[in-house]
Amino acid sequence: MASYNHEEIEKKWQKKWKESGIYDTENRDTTKGKEYVLVEWPYPSGNLHIGHWFAFAVVDIYVRARRMHGKQVFFPMGFDAFGLPAENAAIKNNLNPKEWTDKNIAYMKGQLESMGNAFSWDKTTSSTDPEYYKWTQWMFTKFFENDIAYRGEGIVNWCSSCNTVLANEQVLPEGDCERCGNQVEKKKMDEWKMRITKYADRLIDDLDSLDWPESIKESQRNWIGRSEGAEIDFPLSLSLYGGEVVFATNNHGKLERMQKLFDAAGFSIKLKTPLEIGVKDFNVEEDRPTLEENAEKKARALAEKTDLPVLADDSGFFIDGEEIDPVTVKRNALAGQSEEGMTIEEVGNLMITYYQNVAKARGGSVDAEWHNAFCLITSKKIVSHTQTTRPVTLTDEPKGVMNPYLPLRSLYISKVTGKHVLLQSDEEELEELNPIIKGIQNLFTPSIKVFTTRPDTLYGATYMVLAPEHPLVEKFKGVVSNWDEIEAYQKETATKDDIVRTTENKEKTGVKLEGVLAINPANQEEIPVFIADYVLSGYGTGAIMAVPAHDERDFAFAKKFKLATKEVVSNKLTDENIFTGEGTLINSGEFDGLTSEEAKGKITKKVGGEMKSTYRLRDWSVGRQRYWGVPIPIVYDKEGKAHPVPEKHLPWLLPEDVDFRPTGEPPLAKSKELLERTEKIFGDGWTPEVETMDTFVDSSWYFLRYIDNENGTEFSSMEKQKEWMPIDIYFGGAEHTTMHLLYSRFWQKVLFDLGLVTESEPYKRRINRGLVLGPDGNKMSKSKGNVIDPDEQVKRLGSDAVKMYLAFMGPYGETTNYPWDLGGIVGIRRFLERVDKMIDKENIMDSEDVHLERHLHQTIKKVGGDIELYKFNTAISQLMIFLNQMQTLKVSKNTLEIFLRLLAPFAPHLTEELWERLGNMTSIHLEEWPEFDESKLVSDTVSIAVQIHGKVRGLVESPSGSSEDEVLALVRKDEGLSKWIEGEPKRVIYVENKLINLVF
RNA sequence: GCCGGGGUGAUGGAAUUGGUAGACAUAAGGGACUUAAAAUCCCUGGGCCGCAAGGCCGUGCGGGUUCGACUCCCGCUUCCGGCACCA
Secondary structure, eight states: OOOOOHHHHHHHHHHHHHHHTTTOOSSOOTTSEEEEEEEOOOOOOSSOOHHHHHHHHHHHHHHHHHHHTTEEEEOOOOBOOOSHHHHHHHHHHTSOHHHHHHHHHHHHHHHHHTTTOOOOGGGOOBTTSHHHHHHHHHHHHHHHHTTSEEEEEEEEEEETTTTEEEOGGGBOTTSBBTTTOOBOEEEEEEEEEEOGGGGHHHHHHGGGGSBOOHHHHHHHHHHHTEEEEEEEEEEBSSOOOEEEEEEOOOOHHHHHHHHHHHHHHTOEEEEEOTGGGTOTTOOOOOOSSSHHHHHHHHHHHHHTTOSSOEEEEEEEEEETTEEOOHHHHHHHHHTTOOOTTOOHHHHHHHHHHHHHHHHHHTTSEEEEEEEEEEEEEETTEEEEEEEEEEEEEEESOOOSOOOTTSTTGGGEEETTTOSBGGGSOHHHHHHHTHHHHHHHHHHHSOEEEEEESOGGGGGGOOEEEEOTTOHHHHTTTTTSTTHHHHHHHHHHHHHSOHHIIIIITOSOOOEEEEEEEEEOTTTOOEEEEEEOTTSOTTSTTSEEEEOTTTOHHHHHHHHHHTOOOOOOEESOOOTTSOOOSOOEEOSSGGGTTOBHHHHHHHHHHHTTOEEEEEESOOOEEOEESOSSSOBOOEEEOTTOOEEEOOGGGOSOOOOSSOOOSOSSSOGGGGOHHHHHHHHHHHOTTOEEOOOEEOHHHHTTSHHHHHTTTTOSSSSSOHHHHHHHOSBSEEEEEGGGTTTHHHHHHHHHHHHHHTTOOSOSOSBSBEEEEOOEEOTTSSBOOGGGTOOOOHHHHHHHHOHHHHHHHHHHSSOTTSOOOEEOOHHHHHHHHHHHHHHHHHHHOSOOBSSOOHHHHHHHHHHHHHHHHHHHTTOHHHHHHHHHHHHHHHHTSOOBHHHHHHHHHHHTTTSHHHHHHHHHHTTOOSOGGGSOOOOOOGGGSSOSEEEEEEEETTEEEEEEEEETTOOHHHHHHHHHHOTTTGGGOOSSOSEEEEETTTEEEEEO
16 A cells, blocks of 8 residues: 555654644744634543544644744633533542543543644643632622622422433423433522623624624524513502501501501501511601601601511691691690590590580581591602592581590591591592502502513503413412412413423413403503413513404414404404504504504503513523532521632632532532531531532633633733733534523623623634534434544544545535545545655656646635635645646646645644655744735636527637637637627627627 | 525535536546556546537526526525524
């Protein structure tokens, strides 16, 4: 077999390159332009597969070409070494994940070296190195302090087999665990999260500035899923706040009366006195000029002492605009007697008697006004402030039993009902108190907030739907007449997983909340309210306004439940009587005639809504109940409050005294050392966080560490970042588009906002790559027996051939999957052997064939240009064409050397060897990229296609740059073409050096 | 359903962005060398008709624009990727 010994050559040069350190970066050579080329750091599974070669070796072609173009290229490599496989392997083989990982890293490093890539090995790192994860933890504490990292309740995906929480992305479409295939359950629990949703807008908007393929940007936009619309409140026409409210009064009579009224109004509110919630001696001086201010003062004072909603009032009788001061009345009633030793009843009775006398003295009846002010505070915020006035008459003829708690009220008769105030029926009193009741209703059953992208259709909202899990639903208990039915439906929904709920169950189901009505804020119409599982609790507000005439889902639901449909956007309705597009408004009051676009904002404004965006994206869950990850650097004090571990205690080391077999309890919870460490540093009773971080956290900033991998005081200095960032191009797998790529962009933005990085976007350009399939066209898998082992291929045909073949399969910048062709790689090897032989050719000439020289310059141009476009396949094709051309001729040493330089990025070992064989003493990889001469690209004569009526009928040879007439003359002379020529052409189209088209 | 990208020989893929479709490579067929095989080299290599010269057809399908369309426009079809009862 006539062939070169690739094994020997590759070993020889890999050793020399390593010794001379020609690919090390050390400090930047600032005389050269920088170029940061990044590839995704691999997980050290223990064996390099062909995918790694596709990811790294092909990119190396680009890297080497850029080096030859005079760039200081930074091409680092490291290991993303935390993660589940190590833990599982350790469990299986009964050893430590750290040992397993370190061993794999060492082995894979050797395999990676066999690629012969120009990696900047002096700048490597690994996520498992404490010097690395120290900074991962440090960032976490910064994020925690800035409310980016937080602990909050969430519904999580739980795999009971892996005993861990999974991110949505880690759940397969069938609802199975990505790692083990087990069915994933939904579970409510507290979890560590990152507020990525806060960055949703920026993550979308900043895409515009990036030089990325549109498809990747679009995937991210879809993933974030921004919809622009409005949030609108629909008040309920029935109040049903269920809960406790503290009434800021010590007056039992007042409280009882108010409680009675609430009960009668349908409130399920329990009023409590300050004493009942443990506030003794609640007493606030009513010294403000108005009732309203006094009510507010009382409410605020009490709200300081409780988290419950607080209601306070102040009321009084006014005669001729003057308040009848209760203190004065009381003093007059007591007439010098001491209050000491008297009961409230006794004082009250004295006041009643006194008042009767006043009324008598004035002729039996005096016109007055009863003013009633309320203030309601929840969470320290005033939610309502009302005052009502009703005309009453003071009387000397009390009826029924006097109420000593409300002595003044016992003596007034309502002018509205003509009845004694204390004897009015609840209905009568409620009617009088209507403004207050309304006001309070609004507070207590606020309303249902909906999100809609179509506020223009508000007038067409004929019913509402809440998600079955909507928190408001619980408050309807005791109010609706069909609670059993509602509860049953909720249970049914909870057992269904999302897949069943969305795909299998297109048929609409739901339950009406009997007795509950909402008010369409646009037209004040009362509309029914349902719960139905077609409304998702996690999206928008978990509630919708339903517009059956203009939404298919609402239409389907309305049809099934026979609900009213109201058309508000004019258009031809389909057969189904539904139109989901935008148009001109009708049946919409003052908005009739507006376009949907115009009406959206206006209608929202009218009903007090707010234009708002919602997102499909959820906050990123980052806690994992597993061992082999970065410990979350949080400790809890005795009260259970979380504190970040201070920087001086970082790295917060992963304990080693742990049984990491999955038991449902996080492995770190079993570490004595970790607990002792925590108590020793922070004090007795303090406990450590026992969760570790999602490995996507590790990979969210590794590119920043590469550039400053030995820095002991910062994760990456601003100086180094200014030198190297942003990443000029990031090559990676399409599967990372919506996870790693989005997370790391988010991470970078947070760091940017904290002033810790120079760039708000890490990756200037991004190229996704597809997969290498097995020879049978299927995804490689052991079970299919179609796995191509790169080591074997390298041994058989050489690293250069493997790399070149992977580059030759197709264009690199696309996500096409290419099958490995066993014959194809042989073709590459044949090419390399012909190159080897070519250099051995004894008869190298001094002078150059002009013809060949032109091809050489064309080749320089083509190969260089294609590499810039990641079209390594056509670059290689051009090198093959040129070799074919050289083989029929004698060539100069200069031409051969240029050819080798063009080939060097593709076949670094062989070209280095042949470069040496031609007598060069320095590395070919330190050479510059050859330049082409524009003037030598064109030949003296060209063959021009002759078309008749647009069809090619022949060719004519003509001098380059000939005029139309000159070419036409040649055409006329051509015998073969004569039969197509019929006199004078009506029209001639001539494209210089290309074609001439004659039309007759 | 919405969005993005495709469909070219037996196969992977080319085509300077409207200008000679199928470069380069693989598989296949034929030949040379060889006792033979491997390797290597040479020839053929989209389909149909034809001894040939040559002709007709041909880039998923149907229309259109143009002197000329793989390329642009309209309609369909199909495959791949992202999202999806997302209001």
